[in-house]
Amino acid sequence: MTKKSKKTHKYCEKKLKSMKFPNFSGQHLMSNKKLLNEIIERANINSSDIVLELGAGKGALTTLLAKSAGKVLAVEYDMKFVEILKKKTAQNINTKIIHKDIMKVFLPDEHFIVVSNIPYSITTPIMKMLLNNPSSGFQKGIIVMEKGAAKRFTSKSVKDSYVLAWRMWFDIHYIKDISRNNFSPPPKVDSAMVLITRRKEPIVQKKYYLAFLGLAQYALKQSNAPLDIALRGIFTLPQLKHIKKSLGISNGTPIGSLTNTQWGIVFNTMINYVQRPLWPKVKKK
Incomplete structure (x- = not known):
């Protein structure tokens, strides 16, 4: 099981999309048996599960996964x-x-679980690969990742539209810190364990993925802006007044501080009361 040091490199988003990735070096092996067993226990794997491990290293985790x-x-x-x-x-x-x-790697067509210690350098691309398609077979994950990324993905306030979209279909929980001293050689930063589970009842229907992502991109251009400012251009003033009343928020509440459930209310208001041509379109970066 390996951890690869986080480092800045020249690969831009365009190259990431074309799936041209470098051969990452500086691998860090995790061999703490107590920690490895905790990962297995939290994954709660059974004999019917397909488990995908991304970055298997020397197999410290692989051999344990194979038993269950x-x-x-x-x-x-x-x-x-x-x-x-x-x-x-x-x-x-x-x-x-x-x-x-x-x-x-092509993701399994069947339902599958991810149990992995993923490379720092491509943490966000890996998460996007797993979570950007709510219709995929991905059901659950126990993932060890860079602590900073784990904090960003699980923060109460949200700044990234794709992270907000993930939360409509998946619960993402920060489980615990993992010290860099659990790796040999130790990386420069600490890690964290994150649990991802597919919602039994999604907040937004799968067919509306792009529509919700468009709303999220539009609204989070200024994540600290009040709801009225962030959503003007989509909703009329009476509609905004109705939304704030439904959400039970004050005038100055930042759009980025809304809960997942509140975002569901905003989205349902849009698809029910705003004409489709006025729905924000997804902007490709």
Whole structure:
């Protein structure tokens, strides 16, 4: 199980979209048995589960997953680790080692769980790969990631439109801090454990993903702006007054501080009372 140091690199969003990723170096192995067992316990895996592990390293977590899961898909890019993984799992017929860049992996069509210690460098792209499509088979995840990213994804206030969209279909919880001292060699920053579960009842229907993302992008251009300012151009003044009353908020409440449920109310008001041509369109970055 590996952690790769966070570092700034030249790869821009355009290149990320084209799936051209570098070979990341500076891997950090996690071998704390107590922590590894806690990850397995929290994942609550059974023999019918398909588990995807992104960044398997030398297999400290892979071998534990193989004891509980119906099938383990362990992804690793570093060839020397791939060889170690193959030797360690040679007797595990339920484990498949995939030598590939994480971002080039096809997600399972069936329901699947992710249990991983993901690279710092591509934390957000990995999360987008898993969460941007509410119709995918992704059901649950126990993911160890950079602490700063974990805080951003689980903060009560939200600034990123894609994070807000995730929350309409998934619950994302910050479980615990993980010290850098659990890795060898230790990275420069601490990590955190995050639990992701698919909502049994989504706040927004799957068919409205793009419509909601358009609203989120429009509203969060200024996440600290009051609701009236953030949503003007979509709603009329009477509609805004009705929304604030329904939400039970004051005039100066920042748009970024709304709860997930409140965002559902705003969205439902839009699709029910605003003509479709006035719905904000998704802007590709």
